[in-house]
Amino acid sequence: MTAHLQLLPDDRELSPYTGYTRDHWEAAADGLLRAAWRWATPRGALLDLPGPPSRSGVRSDGLEGYARTFLAAGFRTAGAGGKDPDGMLERYADGLAAGTATPGRDDTESWPLILDHHVQGQPMVESASVALGLRLTRPWLWDRLDAGVQDRAEEWLRGALRHIPAPNNWYFFPYAVAGFLESVGRGDAETARARERAEELLESWYRGQGWYADGDGRAFDHYNGWALHLYPMLDAHLAGDAERLTHHGARLREHLESHALLFGGDGAPIHFGRSLTYRFAAGAAVALGALTGNTPLSAGASRRVISGCLKHFLDRGAVGEDGLLSLGWYGPHASTLQAYSGPASPYWASKAFAALLAPAGHALWTAAEEPAPVETADRVLALPGPGLLIQSTRADGIVRLHNHGSDHVRPHEGEAAAAEDPHYGRLAYSTRTGPTSAANTADNHLAVEMAGVPSVRRRIHPLGAGGGDGWGWAASWHRPVFGKGPEMAPGLRVESVTVARGPYELRVHRVIGAPPGARVTLTGWATGRDDEVASVLEPLFGWSEREEVRAPEGTAYTPWARMPRLAAAAEGTGVYVALAALTGGGVGSGTAEAVSEVRPADAGVEVQWADDGTVTRIGFDPVTVTVEQG
Template sequence: MNASAGDLLGLPPEDRTSSPYTGYTRAHWEAAADGMLDAAWKWATPGGARLDLPGPPSHSGVRSDGLEGYARTFLAAGFRVAGAGGKDPNGLLERYADGLDAGTRTPGRDDAESWPLILDHHVQGQPMVESASVALGLRLTRPWLWDRLASDVQDRAEQWLRGALRHVPAGNNWYLFPYTVAGFLESVGRGDAETARARERASELLEHWYRGDGWYADGDGRAFDHYNGWALHLYPLLDAHLAGDEKESAHHGARLREHLESFSLMFGGDGAPLHFGRSLTYRFAASAGVGLGAVTGHTPLAPGVSRRVVSGSLRYFLERGAVGNDGLLSLGWHGPHAATLQSYSGPASPYWASKAFVALLAPAEHPLWVSPEEAAPSEGPDRVLSVPAAGFLVQSTGADGVVRLHNHGSDHVRPDEGESAADEDPHYARLAYSTVTGPTSAENTADNHLSVTVGGARSARRRIRPLGSGHGDGWGWAASWHLPVFPAGPSTVPGLRVESVTVARGRHELRVHRVLGAPDG
């Protein structure tokens, strides 16, 4: 482990009897949450409404970033306290109650405490994202926080949260933010036609985005990534679980179960999730779906396998420097890493990792924590698995625990968006990803990529059109085609296309490309 992580977070000694693979128990998870929260709260404003963590601001600005610090850490505190039956040895909830009071007194005012207003996503969207974490934190801790607030503070909090119901989200998982806000308001007797509409709209879109095999597209395009586990599955199933809604739990739970059939294979033997897709600075949030499956019972995994995956992911990052000497999660992957980030990444963005602590909703006597750890799916025999809905071919090798994802179906291009090489995204455009590799500087030559060179310009892969996938006994294949686009000269060449197929068996892979319509030279 990183020399300082265990000391900084106050982790207890390893338990290799019940946790032979990771040494982590539920006590390690509680200590990790406590340590991260303690470090983050050192940067709170006097009233506690914002946690202004150090670092370069996001494009949303410092006030929004401070709200993000409050909201995302509140989510970790919510899981921590709710999972302990209301025990709050560090007085977290009093601080979050004070911050809620201070942040909602004069929302929109430019001062040290006031929260920014929730507006349309293209105007001032980030507060809408954070409203879901505030609402979920309040719902998780209702008996110990919300129910003890003065009525005027409750009213002010409701009015601020309703901004999420009255403004336009981005056309993707963002619709689950007003859904989550509405679910909280209804749970405390403040539901109405407005909350019902928000939930109906999100539910309609969620059904539209479901593509099968347990996978959702993140919007109307073909973006299949970690947002499945930490958003598209998490919000609706957790909402149904907290509400005790058996019908909705069964509906969303069946999809999560199917999702985990393939997704659980996408963690390496060292605990690493696949370095693929956007928002990777959320790190161990990648295990949130696995933890939620164990908590709700909607999982194909044995409890010991689930714990191996979630604890393996947490340990993977802690022992590789994700927590700095200041106790804060850095912007990056292991440690700071600019190539991992997006323009919306701010100092508190990594605390979306709090979603992994959903596992703490399983009490100490739950099978997740008392069953001995078992090997992760990637630690067994070599496997090759196709996921036709997403255009994925997943390949794992037990000898080294490495998992590879051959991507023939996921991109980050909206249906109404043109294909421009200037917008090439290395987190989606490559032919393959793994649990031991990641993108480097944009100045470096792209790996796992086939370029067509025309007039000295190398092509980029943007929109990916799947041609199919399948698997048999120990082998599998996936295929796609794309239109090469160029950063210089004409953006496309008439009639030019590239067809690609990957065949994998054991640790071997074969790629075949056919270039059609290439001009002379």
């Protein structure tokens, strides 16, 4: 812990799992704010944090620093009934006045204008945090501003209502702006249209089980919790809108049935999707559920999850010696980032501090901590809508997410529209490993190789998901794409099925239309040399070679990684079966003996498990998975 984050000693009586209380959360927020404000411009309109600029430029990055820290200050102050021990709100008021005085001017303080997302879009993102900060702190900041400053702030914010957002969760940035303007009596037809449009799109993106697509495509990731649920639920809560609280609250409750499973026993959120440098923002939806009563979790389990997530990163170097959140996962890590990531981007982690809207006497803070979902039992949960399969094991606290439906390919893009995206294209992700970089061998990947060039997985087509007591499955197909030479091979298709059972992952692939001279490879989990977790990949059917390969660039978890790999020659149609495991503490150490027999059956395979004789049948044309008890 750095000198900037001076937390109290752990309270193991109230919080036996993490030691964290509400006081720890307030201290974390205060420390992060104090450190960030050391880099403010003289009048506080921009926080120019050190580091390489994003593609949006230094001025936009400075606004990002102001806006995202303001969000943390807003949650912290509102939850404390206006108490502001460091006088932060006066600084934000001064910064607002300076930033909106001459927006668009190239000087020390002026904020950039809000324009269309494809021109200079990032200020639209930040307008939502400015608007929420103002809404949360209205009695102590907005209501005390001069009328001229209020008018200038409104005019700058309305840029978000008059320009085109990106075709995804961005529609909730003008939504948040409109909600604020309406809350201070400045609503009109323009604000109403922004809110109606966002709500209409949200309904069209709903896929069931509490999951939304992030746009018209098939991107399912952490944006569900820290954007698509957070903005409408927080707005309804602040407005006291019972009808919308009921509607969005039911969706949030259902989402938390699965989302709350995506935190490991060590507090880590699942390492999957983009913007992972937002880190403990992953707990925002859990906090919001506890705050509004729309959650399947007890208050003690909710605090266990969100405090575990915050503590996980604070204990592992996410905050540097300068007190700033770094661009990465634990420390700096370039492969975790996107082109829009700038020095202040990690401060979207501020969304986790929505937990502080629950006052000190709220059950979220007064109930004793209870185990997180991963700590109560082994779980396997299939999510047919997003095409995801969650698998967790209590003994080692590891959560694995098998991806058969989320690809972040936009609807108008073709199969080969972009390069491989390690944050979506892999077969599986976990709370203890990260994907290897695009420059190294891909982990958890089935590749078809032609002339030595391995294929990548871009657009993912789900084929179903389901399961029963203690087991589950998910399936998909994709068209292999090649980064060198011909982009595709005609007729080539890969169908993939994952069956999760205890700590084991049965991976079954059918490759159709492999050209002469082709080769197929399958990799497992990427782990470090000294990791406490083990990665195993056992060939069961169709494979002829096995080896260990290295990823010298490492992952977000380790600076150097290795992984098991299987290989075989391929031509025409072939079925390949392997058993994978990512385990800790000896869990699943008998992976090689877990399956007693594999046999072909009706264009598929039958797998018999050694422990109880249960038979799992995987068929194709169409894909089916059935279980016959031993």
